[in-house]
Amino acid sequence: MRAGLRSIPRAPGWLPGIGHMVPLSRGPLAFLRTLKDTGDLTRVHIGTMPVVFVNSLELAYEVMVTQAGRFHKGRFFDRLRSLVGDGLATSDGATHRQHRRLMQPMFHQRRIAGYAELMSARARELADSWVPGQTLDVGKVMAEWVVTTLAATMFSTDIGKPAAEVVQRNVPIIIENLLTRTVSPKILDGMPIPANRRFDAASRELHQVIDEVVAAVRQVGSDDQPDLLSTLIAARDADSGERLSDVEVREELGTILFAGTETTATTLAWAFHEIARHPDVESQLLAEIDAVVGTRPVTFADMARLPYLRRVIDEVARLHSVTLLMRRAIEPVEIGGVLLPVGTEVAFSLYALHQDARVYPEPQRFDPDRWLPGRGPEVRQAFLPFGAGNRKCIGDAFSWTEITIALATVLSRWQLRPATETAPREVAAAVPRANRLAMTVVPRRPSNTRG
Ligand code: HEM
Numbered sequence: 257m258r259a260g261l262r263s264i265p266r267a268p269g270w271l272p273g274i275g276h277m278v279p280l281s282r283g284p285l286a287f288l289r290t291l292k293d294t295g296d297l298t299r300v301h302i303g304t305m306p307v308v309f310v311n312s313l314e315l316a317y318e319v320m321v322t323q324a325g326r327f328h329k330g331r332f333f334d335r336l337r338s339l340v341g342d343g344l345a346t347s348d349g350a351t352h353r354q355h356r357r358l359m360q361p362m363f364h365q366r367r368i369a370g371y372a373e374l375m376s377a378r379a380r381e382l383a384d385s386w387v388p389g390q391t392l393d394v395g396k397v398m399a400e401w402v403v404t405t406l407a408a409t410m411f412s413t414d415i416g417k418p419a420a421e422v423v424q425r426n427v428p429i430i431i432e433n434l435l436t437r438t439v440s441p442k443i444l445d446g447m448p449i450p451a452n453r454r455f456d457a458a459s460r461e462l463h464q465v466i467d468e469v470v471a472a473v474r475q476v477g478s479d480d481q482p483d484l485l486s487t488l489i490a491a492r493d494a495d496s497g498e499r500l501s502d503v504e505v506r507e508e509l510g511t512i513l514f515a516g517t518e519t520t521a522t523t524l525a526w527a528f529h530e531i532a533r534h535p536d537v538e539s540q541l542l543a544e545i546d547a548v549v550g551t552r553p554v555t556f557a558d559m560a561r562l563p564y565l566r567r568v569i570d571e572v573a574r575l576h577s578v579t580l581l582m583r584r585a586i587e588p589v590e591i592g593g594v595l596l597p598v599g600t601e602v603a604f605s606l607y608a609l610h611q612d613a614r615v616y617p618e619p620q621r622f623d624p625d626r627w628l629p630g631r632g633p634e635v636r637q638a639f640l641p642f643g644a645g646n647r648k649c650i651g652d653a654f655s656w657t658e659i660t661i662a663l664a665t666v667l668s669r670w671q672l673r674p675a676t677e678t679a680p681r682e683v684a685a686a687v688p689r690a691n692r693l694a695m696t697v698v699p700r701r702p703s704n705t706r707g
Contacts, residue, residue, distance in 0.1 A: 259594050264308060265294045275301025284684045288605040292612060296592050308596060310604040313615060315592050317637035319602055321645035323589055330584035330601050335438050343511025358491040358500060359650060362484050368653050371409045372556035375658050378405045379665035380553060386697045391675045394693040395525045402521040403427050412483035415472045422465040426458035427513050466506045520655045522687040524662055526576045528672045529693055530622050537624060540564055545668050554664045562664060567624035569659055573641040577606035578687055606640060607688060671698045
């Protein structure tokens with residue numbers, strides 16, 4: 257007989273009525289990392305709601321791929337949907353399948369090669385804006401650069417320009433408050449506190465400007481340089497011939513803005529930190545960039561010519577992966593010998609799974625060479641920074657292109673040095689971020705000054 261939910265061991269730190277709120281609020285990341293000590297499956301109680309945590313990559317792969325049809329996205333996403341609308345990250349079933357098909361062309365290789373030009377130009381602007389000796393708050397600088405670059409890729413035409421500006425102003429406000437709102441009861445949404453007011457005003461302004469741009473593009477069409485917006489508006493379902501409605505376009509654009517900014521910016525910020533902390537990695541990387549790129553602009557074709565940079569980014573992504581993914585069983589499902597009833601909430605942490613010493617020896621060591629051909633982990637499903645299966649990140653190639661171009665461009669001109677002795681602390685977020693990353697920019701060449 258298959259075991260039931262109650263056979264799954266409960267994580268340490270449980271208290272009646274509040275479940276695991278104490279370890280979750282004291283040190284959520286450390287708590288996630290230790291869950292595997294209780295076994296491949298662990299019960300965690302968020303208040304009174306039990307959540308089954310999957311602590312092995314093999315079983316997480318089952319949830320994401322092999323048994324994906326038995327799951328929807330779950331409670332966290334129900335709440336998220338009520339805050340940001342029903343985009344690709346929150347929709348399920350037939351709607352998700354149809355929208356995914358419609359959105360795929362936005363992320364085709366050919367399109368990404370086009371966005372790469374813009375990314376490269378924007379990376380040069382960023383590198384041009386610094387002066388020798390300047391100290392940067394790297395997390396903040398990367399967050400601003402990523403959101404403005406995504407906005408520029410989304411709304412590259414003249415009609416879209418006003419939207420790009422509103423996005424730059426409002427998306428950071430929404431992201432800052434989104435996590436707190438998602439985990440708070442819905443009833444608190446209406447409370448007239450400053451955080452709620454700022455969130456609501458930013459959402460309203462964002463909706464309004466996207467609606468105006470969508471209407472304008474529908475009316476006059478866009479020029480022949482397709483941006484994310486015009487590709488989405490033009491998308492037509494191959495089977496039904498249907499197109500997305502204005503509201504659907506807005507919700508999908510909003511989803512891309514939330515899903516694609518914080519994750520990419522945090523990965524980039526950690527990359528600068530890890531490279532600076534490992535001089536041997538840095539010198540090998542700079543030698544590769546100098547040989548391949550020199551001082552010219554980085555191109556899409558360079559992506560394939562920078563294998564060491566690729567390994568560095570993979571290693572950054574392994575150590576700094578998405579904190580938490582969630583699902584809910586929509587039919588009874590057997591995982592790891594346990595029968596989960598309909599409605600069971602299931603979660604797993606790519607961040608914790610990618611630091612499992614059973615798969616990655618010395619998991620805390622930053623070692624890009626663990627990705628040398630023939631040396632990676634043995635199991636195929638061991639490295640999943642973008643998830644897998646039908647819900648796999650649609651922006652994976654987009655963000656790898658963006659991160660590669662930003663790093664190669666900046667590092668061809670500057671070295672970033674930690675500005676303080678104190679090591680940064682990890683703070684829970686969509687991808688755990690550094691509490692503070694102050695770094696000083698040092699020119700690599702004598703001529704490398706402003707402009
Ligand atoms: C380093 C950067 C990024 C990381 C680590 C990342 C990670 C992920 C992961 C793990 C998922 C799967 C969620 C799940 O299974 O529940 C996901 C989904 C998604 N990501 Fe990303 N992402 C990144 C960048 C981007 C970018 C740049 C975009 C858009 C331009 C984007 C758009 C999305 C969307 C729309 C989904 C939902 C897909 C679906 O459910 O069909 N992401 N991302």
